[in-house]
Amino acid sequence: MSRIPLPAFMNDQEVRLFADVAGRFLDRHATRADTDAWRAAGAVPASLWREAGRAGLLGVTVPEAYGGAGADFRFDAALINELGRRDALGFAIPLHNSVVLPYLVDFGTELQKKKYLPGGCSGETVFAIAMSEPAAGSDLQGMRTTARRDGDDYVLNGQKIFISNGLLASVVIVAAKTDPAAGAKGITLFIVEADWPGFTRGRLLDKMGQEGRDTVELFFSDLRVPVANRLGGEGEGFAMLMKKLPQERLVIAWQAMAMIESALDTTVTYVRERKLFGKALSDFQNSQFTLADCLTQATVAKVFLDHCTDRLLREDLDHATASMAKLWVTEAQGRIIDACLQLHGGYGYMSEYPIANLYKDARAYRIYGGTSEIMKLLIARAL
Ligand SMILES: Cc1cc2nc3c(=O)[nH]c(=O)nc-3n(C[C@H](O)[C@H](O)[C@H](O)COP(=O)(O)OP(=O)(O)OC[C@H]3O[C@@H](n4cnc5c(N)ncnc54)[C@H](O)[C@@H]3O)c2cc1C
Structure with a gap:
């Protein structure tokens, strides 16, 4: 609504140009017919992620060296506005761009960044983050998923619930307990690839709204994660x-x-x-x-x-x-x-x-x- 003030950062010409590009992309790919189809299917088409990557809408704040645009959060906020004004938030770019990718940018090793960030920027790789569990949502410290060190791997066992992007994600940042007795200090994050043995997705959860956003349960059964895929140090996850x-x-x-x-x-x-x-x-x-x-x-x-x-x-x-x-x-x-x-x-x-x-x-x-x-x-x- 024109009377609500634009945020100050929208005075920046580059942010406005980016918002225009995003708006034009969404006018083509997120019409009412599209968003209705996403809701009916329970997810956006996987190909849309790659289209958005080609249009420069993914990994906006990821450094250019890893395939991103090296921009700042103002661009993320402008994109969120364009999505939200078109009923297009079922396409969970904000989660991918502004919630999950920053974990890799800020805490990833050089090898992890080189391996995972370019796919996140092109849309080849959709990201999700899995913290919540059936018995641990608000009380994250109560999580029961465990990661036991075994040689050069960790062995993950447990379950996550309500995971957005969970159906289309090919990489998930998973929080697990490496030391169940240590409370918050026993939680570690892992970069988990969805096609590894022991990773299973549940069915699409039947939600009362946000039907176009794919939300699922995830199950880990003796899932081996290389130590190289630990994000940050052991016990630093929380x-x-x-x-x-x-x-x-x-x-x-x-x-x-x-x-x-x-x-x-x-x-x-x-x-x-x-x-x-x-x-x-x-x-x-x-x-x-x-x-x-x-x-x-x-x-x-x-x-x-x-x-x-x-x-x-x-x-x-x-x-x-x-x-x-x-x-x-x-x-x-x-x-x-x-x-x-x-x-x-x-x-x-x-x-x-x-x-x-x-x-x-x-x-x-x-x-x-x-x-x-x-x-x-x-x-x-x-x-
Ligand atoms: C559509 C959807 C998408 C989601 N996507 C993700 C995702 O991508 N990744 C992910 O990890 N999680 C995701 N979540 C999970 C979400 O973050 C949790 O549902 C949320 O944190 C609440 O946890 P809970 O559902 O276990 O509720 P509970 O923690 O069981 O809370 C139940 C009630 O108790 C209240 N309560 C809890 N603790 C206190 C307290 N100390 N004092 C007072 N009241 C309290 C709560 O406010 C709430 O009203 C998603 C959830 C939904 C619904």
Whole structure:
């Protein structure tokens, strides 16, 4: 919606050019017919990842030496906005680009970077990250997947749940316990290739929304991972996860923001066109007050996200502030999209209206990447 301020970084001509390229790509490949097809199939076509790689949309922040564009997070945020404004977040580029690849860039050895990053930039390799388990989501330290050292390998056994990109991923960063008695200090990360013996995917999980994003369970049974594929040192996994979570939370908040703007756009159009009792729905004071309230919340959210992005770029985004961004924006997303759907009446409940998909898709944002309650715990720690 034009009234919500653009983030300051959109004044940069290169960021704007990149957003235009991304927008044009998505106008061709993420039409309503495409996104409906993704939802029906439970995943985007694998070929779309390679198309996006050819268009320069993958590995945007990966250094050029490894096939990326060597750009910064502003470009990631601009791309997220383009995806979110087109109901195209089923194509989980933000997870691949801005959550998983940075683990390799920041913590990978030279050999690991050379081996894995070029595929991530071309779209030959889709990445996922597997932390959550049936008994360990918020309580990551309670994970039960183990990695036992055996010569030059680790032997992984266990199970992960709710893994996004899990069906199409050919490489997964897996968190496992190398020392089950050591709590957080016993967690290690591994770069696991999905075609190694002992790696199995469960069926596509049947979700209430975000149907176009492939979410699966993963199973590891005596899966041998070479020591060379350990990411960072033994026992350093939890600290690496903690280091990366502020950015992951900002990525989630930017996606929620794009969905808020999309909801406002579609609702403003709807209330202007819908006629009731001889006048436009937009002429009712309730519609105006509801949308004024939504626009105010959205504007506050966007300005705060801009501030957080600036701090991320200065490497100054702490856990509490990133948690505030995720908490505030995703809670606002829930309230705003709900209010927008209400203004659509019964039509809002019909899948052909964009607001219905936004409503279904939004619900997970208050859960993944840390629930709203966990965000409050992290914020309270800063008091
Ligand atoms: C669509 C989707 C995609 C996902 N993608 C991924 C992925 O790619 N990779 C991955 O690793 N994970 C992924 N997840 C998992 C996600 O991160 C977890 O679902 C989330 O962290 C919550 O964990 P849980 O589901 O085990 O809930 P639980 O931890 O069991 O929480 C249940 C309830 O208890 C509350 N609670 C928990 N602890 C506390 C506390 N200390 N104080 C107060 N309340 C508390 C929670 O807020 C929640 O309301 C995904 C989840 C979904 C739904």
